[in-house]
Each structure stands twice: as C-alpha cells, then as structure tokens.
Amino acid sequence: MKKIGLLTSGGDAPGMNAAIRAITKTAMHFGIQVVGIRDGFEGLMEGRFINMKYTDVDNIIQRGGTILGSARSLEFKDKEKRKQALENVIEAGIEGLIVIGGDGSFRGAHVLAQEVNIPVIGIPGTIDNDLYGTEATIGYDTALNTIVAAVDKIRDTASSHKRIFFVEVMGRDSGFLALNSAIASGAESVLIPETITDIEAIANQIKSQNKGRRSSIIIVAEGDEEGGAMDIMRKIKPHLEDFELRTTILGHIQRGGSPSYFDRALATRSGIKAVELLLAGETEKMVGIKADEMITIDLIDAIEKNATPKVEREELLAKLLTK
Template structure:
C-alpha cells in the first residue's frame, strides 16, 4: 500500500495515559511519509456521527505529556448494528480515508475487525489499556503509569495504616484481569492480594491477616474490583466477623488510576508503537496488532488480541506468597 494517502486514527474504550503520545506519533510519522492523518473523535461513535478532522503538526504539538486523549473516547451501542457501521464507513469514504489505526483494547480491535471483514478496510491495532490484559504484548499503553499512580496512593495509605495499626482493604481496577492488583501488591509490600484469576478463601484471608498483623502492625490488602467475592467493601464486611477486634478500613481508588501525565516508559512505548503502525500500513500490512515483548516490538494477527486471554501471573502470585510475613 505504498500509494496510501489518507488514514484515520481513533481511541476507543477506557482512556489510558499515553494515548496522546501515540496519536502524536501517528500524526508525525504519517505526515513524514506524505500521508494525511484524520482524527476520529470519540471512537466509533464519532465515526458514525461524522466527527472526523484532519490532524496537523500544530494539533499534536505539546500533547505528549498529557493524560487522557485529545480525540476523546466513547463506547457505541449503535456500532453493533450493521446499518450504523455502513453509515460510519460512508463517512470514511467521503473523506477518502483508506485505512485505520485503532488505539484501545480487545473491544476496539473487535470493532475494527468487523470493518475489515465487512468492508475490507485495513486496520492496525495498538494496545491502549491500563489493565495490561491484551494477549500478545507484555505491556499496554497506560499500564505503567497506572501502576505507579496506584503504588503511590497505597504508600500514602500505608502511612496512616501504620500509625493506627489498621487493616486497609484497597480496591483497584481490574474486572477480568488482576495485573494492576498483583503488581501493586508486590511493589507496595502488601500483605495479600485478591484477583479474579484466583479463588478467594475468606477464612484463610482472615487467618493470614491475624497471623501477620497480630493487632500491632498495619496490613494492606489489595483487592481487584473483579474478585469473585466482591470489591473491597464486600470483602471487608465478610472478613469482619473473623476479626471483630481489628480496626478495618476500606479505600476505593477509582478513576484516579486512569489519569495523570504518562510515565516516560508509556511515552516511549506509545511513540514506538504509533510510528510502527504507520510503517506497517505503508508497507501494505493489515489486520495486525503491535505488541512489545522484552525490548522488541512484535506483530500478531489482531484476532489474537480479541480472542485469546492473558494467562495469570503464577510467578507473581508465588512471589507474593513467599514474601508474606509469618512471624
């Protein structure tokens, strides 16, 4: 596809720090190859509503350090219906947009594959999600920033927990994946972690807290929102009958995890992936997802990012158990 002249870029699903750095890289790399780059506002919703505009150097100047996404993001129920997808594609063709770069998660990629299958539109997927739950890459854009934000918050909660000898149950994001929770627990020295990939045993958890805390130490329990026993509030209520004399508290970190200036790691990752996405389209590649394994960028069929599931981190779980205070 060396004659490629116009491409579109969108962000979809949950926002993640580093998306702007990726948009910037796509625009600059595209212009550098003589390609016009069009930004699609609010993902597939904006594609349907014809909210598409050309992006220039000026549009992406001084955005590499900004969290969120300048294009906006939204989920679209209408896009699930073919009649609305036809309208979206008509808007693309009106502007002679020939290919798309999609920044988001598995839902974003699935939507793009539908466009490819139905209308033969070439797509390249870039994994942008704080959950780090996309198969085929060790890192997704936004995960590193999110993890650092959460660890900083847990460190501050630890200060007050230590002062008052309290047990804190801290809820973090992760409905289907426990990567944020697990690695937060390791990095913050938490006493336990509850994640969707493992079965939670409430009596055993209470015993662990009792043996570690002894009523004089602080305890931090990290809870992924998708744990089968519930979020932090529910877990705390279930543990309370076993620890009636303990001072139990709950903190839900919420959407603070999505915001903030992206880390250096996420800026570099997003920039490398954005440039490579343009290069792949320019080379005539399509239906691919970019990932990073070790220090190297890798490329997979995008279906792997939509159908395959990330396996649980047994080594991380084992490491946390090894470090559990037992005396």
C-alpha cells in the same frame, strides 16, 4: 496510501496522546494525511472528522487522556448502525485505520476491516495490560505508579491508627494491576480474578501477620469473584472483630495523570510501528512489545486468546515480597 484514520476507543489510558502524536508526525513525514476521529466509533458513525496538523499534536506527549476523546459505543455492534460509519469512511477517502484501545475496540476494528475491506492496525491502550501477545500496554506502567504512590500514603494512615486497609484497584477480568502493585507496595495480600478467594483463610492470614504489627494492606482487584473492597470487608469482618477495618477505592485516579517515561516511549514506538505496518500493506495486526522489541500479533489472537494464565493461590502468594 494518502489518508489514514485514527481513533481512540474504550477507557482512556495515559500515553494515548503520545501515540496520537507519533502517528500524526510519522504519517506526515511520509506525506500522508491523518484524519482524527473524535470520540471513538461513535464519532466514526457520526462523521466527527478533523484533518490533523503538526500544531494539533504539539505539547501533548505529557498529557493524560486523549485529545481525540473516547467513548464506549454499544451502537457500533448493530450492523445497521455501522452502515453510516462505513459510508463516512468511504466518503472521507480513508484508506487505512489505526485504532488505539483494548479488546472491545479491536473487536470493532476487526468487524470494520471485514465489512469495508480497509487495512486496520491496533495499538493496545489499556491500563489493565490484559491483551494477549504483548508484555505491556500503553497506560499500564503509569497506572501502576499511581496505585503504588496512593498505597504508600494509605499505609501512613494505616500504621498511625493500627488499621487493616482493603484497597480496591481496577481490573475487572485481569489481576495484573493488583498483583504487581501489591508486590511493589509491599502489600500483605492480594485478591485477583484469576484465583479463588478464601475469606476465612485471608482472615487467618491477617491474624497471624498482625501480631505486633501496626497495619496491613490488602489489594483487591475490582473483578475478584467475592466482590470489590467493600464486599470483601463486609464478608471478612465477622472473622476479624478485634481489628479496625477500612476500605479505599482508588477508582478513576488510576486512569489519569501524566504518562510515565515508559508509557511515553512505548506509545511513540507503537505509533511509528503502526504507520509502518499500514505502509507495508499489513492489516488486522496489533502492535506489541517483547524483550524491548516491537512485534506484531494477529488482531484476532489479541481479541480471543487469554492474556492471563490461571495460577494457583500458593504460587501467587509466593510472589509477594512480604509475609
């Protein structure tokens, strides 16, 4: 193998640049040219290729986002649209592909592997931590730290004004960010997609908790079945007429920022492992981590299996450190 392609796809995650750096340096150590593909599968279809050099990955390990750019390309789902991508891969002489992204990105990689018969390795890069088979995805730890720091600041204001804050975090289909940020920030409650939200029960819980208390923080995953923080506040307000309610939507600040130590180390180890898998002749595998050991998971399992087990609300609340 003399030439491999590399792209980042879907939502950006802190640590993607660290993975790009590790892949490029590891491949060049083995005499392999890395072809950087700009803007994910969109760039693959349009042939936006660059031959990566050591200087391209200098001083990027600390940077958030992705130097290659990313995009969510719906056109790649069209078989006719993919033909140009396949032609570009063949014309460029790319013999293997590493895709950094989430489940949608891996679906595209799986299709590409089937249609052009090219080895493909996936590296999970998503702040949601919602891929089956790995304990952590690149960007998850940094996003958690960002959320906790923001909630700490919000609580200062909440306590000063005796307010109830509903703080919305990312997590369209998964409650990992919401649950673990709630635990770490000492939130009074958390609403996630994996459980049924009972508006009246939450209101009663707030009433009982706030006797003599100056504030409460409720973390809301954006994918909760009752809606985001604004929807929850609107629905719960009739039950809490004596309380001052506020919402904060953290939004895209959760994606940005310099990656944490954990995400830099995970991304670096994942990038090295991905190159080693290609050199070993592996294909359609995802790199993961379990008990601090790098592992591999079948790409199809990472795509199709559910990473988040259903839990009862009582079991979830029992995990919270506050009452």
